[in-house]
Amino acid sequence: MAAVDVVPLVDEGLGNSAYLVDLGDGRALVVDVSLDLRAAWNAAQRRGLALGFAADTHLHADFLSGARQLAATEGTRVLAAAEGHREFAHTGLRDGDDVDLGGLRLQALATPGHTHEHLSFLLLDDDKPIGVFTGGSLLVGAAARTDLVSPEQTEALARQQYASLQRLASLPDEVPVWPTHGAGSFCSAPPGTQRTSTIGQEKATNPLLRASDEDSFVATLLDSLGSFPPYFLRLSEINRRGPAVFDAEPGLPALDVATVRALLDDGAQIIDTRPVPEFAAGHVPGAVSIPLRPAFVSWLGWLASHERPLVVVRGADQDPAEIAWQAAKIGYTNLAGELDGAVGAWTAAGLSTSSTRVVWPEHVGQGQVLDVRQTSEFAAGHLPGARHVELGSLADRAGEVPREPTVIMCGHGERAMGAASLLERAGHRDLAVMVGGPDDWARTTGRGLETGT
Known part of the structure; x- marks a missing residue:
């Protein structure tokens, strides 16, 4: 078969990459795609492809998977680890299982460590490896963190991660490595611009693959672990149960000042997405500043409640759909709407503002x-x-x-x-x-x- 077209779908905010694979028969495979499906839809539409398969390497902690949404709205076949015990329709895979993609094959490789049920997916043309989707196992220059399940299991999972990386390193050097987590991810990817690699390049340069033994690997990996947003502790279980299916794209309803004041009296929180200079010049007292930029989604999940209603104040040139999609992909369905007229409407109603x-x-x-x-x-x-x-x-x-x-x-x-x-x-x-x-x-x-x- 001709060269396989693998399209990275990079989410700069989460520091992650999903992938779209043109299967050559009018269908596509997507791997680790988030609930914000806009990039996948656009890539498929430009190529005239139907999204036939959606594979998840693991129960994601940093975003809601879009696989169930695709299954419900487009009839996409979901591929995921049987050991993940997902509570929605999917094809459960175990180590060594093959899936016929219509010419290409996808082979499941058990690579636990980042999570217990983690699979990598080896893409094959007959028996020739085309590349490997490593998810949260082998990353460019690193390996994903092992402390998201529980503190008591962190070291044991790090030892499993060591064995998983050794297994992946046994693949031929020329095999491309397509990880999910990359630079900017709180799942422990180092800074840098490179998001894909090869087995040979990682063997030569990845300090974790060059560790002298398992104990050295574990010490190095655990020493690299920093803090992570609290929503990481909730999303994997939502992904296991299955994220709710949207019947319409998320949005921001317009709310007048009186409605916003009533919401605030009931405990709502204002999230101001405007740039720093605009927030500094004047903002609704008590508003939390989270400027809309690639990192917006992570800081929303770190600083804002997922239980209290959220009211957005945005700039006139900021896309409300972008704000709503960013929130939705980390499970923030509590956006009540936006202050219609923003801060100008607030001051026009005779209400005071604060400045910084x-x-x-x-x-x-x-x-x-x-x-x-x-x-x-x-x-x-x-x-x-x-x-x-x-x-x-x-x-x-x-x-x-x-x-x-x-x-x-x-x-x-x-x-x-x-x-x-x-x-x-x-x-x-x-x-x-x-x-x-x-x-x-x-x-x-x-x-x-x-x-x-």
């Missing part, structure tokens, strides 16, 4: 500096004497931050504004957000950064 001061690096003096980046980022270089609290834990730790003039910073400013909004909600005042990151401060002031925690 923004400062440039050269204006950051000797006062308190709060750095809200991830621990690994902070350790790599931070302002001398800076206090560190990760943004994801700040709501619970706001009481640890002294109530004194504070400059908040991150890498660019978006996370810092999110932190400022959380501290404002907790009653902190005299806050400022620094535009830029520590490198900008060092370059501007000529001073050096500190390292370590």
Whole structure:
């Protein structure tokens, strides 16, 4: 058969890649596709393909799978691990099982570690390997984290991950590696731009494949584990039961000021997706700043409740469908709608707003500096004497931050504004957000950064 067309469908926000494979007969296979199916639909439509098969390598913790939606609306055949015990119609696969894709074959390889039931899928043309979908097993330069099931099972799963990587490394060197998790994923992919690889390249460069033995592998993997959003602990079970099937695309109904005020009185939360300068100039008191950008979805799942109604305030040039889809793919079906007219409608109703001061690096003096980046980022270089609290834990730790003039910073400013909004909600005042990151401060002031925690 001719060369197989494998199309990566990259989700920059989650740091993940799904894949669409043209099967050559008018049908396509999609692998690890999320509930936000727009990219898969568009790729299939451009090629005139029907989505015949949807394979999931594991019970995803960082997004809702789109496989059940495809089965319900397009008759797509779902392929997944039998040991996942999914509660909706699917073809349950075990180690060594083959699925005839109509010329190509998909072979299941048990590769536990990231999850207990994890499968990799070897794509074959007759007996020739075309490539392997490694999901959350072998990644480019890494392996996915093993601490999402439970703390008690983290090390045991890391040892299974070692065996799984060794198994994948036994494939021919020229076999392409198509992982799901990539740079930007909280499932432990290192920074970088490369999202696919080969078995040979990983054997030569992946530090985990070059570990001297199992114990060294486990120590290295466990040492790399950082924090992750709390929604990771909920989504795998929703994926096992089967995400609810949408009968229409998600959206943001328009809500007038009176309705929004009533929702707020009942415990709703305002999520302001506008850029940092617009939020800084004026926002609804108590709003949480989560600017709409690729990382929006992860921070929504980290900072916003999935149980309380959420009211969105967005910029006029921001796509409401994008906000709704991003929320839906991590199970946030609690978007009540958007404030019709945004902040202008709020002020027109005679209601007050809050503002947050923004400062440039050269204006950051000797006062308190709060750095809200991830621990690994902070350790790599931070302002001398800076206090560190990760943004994801700040709501619970706001009481640890002294109530004194504070400059908040991150890498660019978006996370810092999110932190400022959380501290404002907790009653902190005299806050400022620094535009830029520590490198900008060092370059501007000529001073050096500190390292370590």
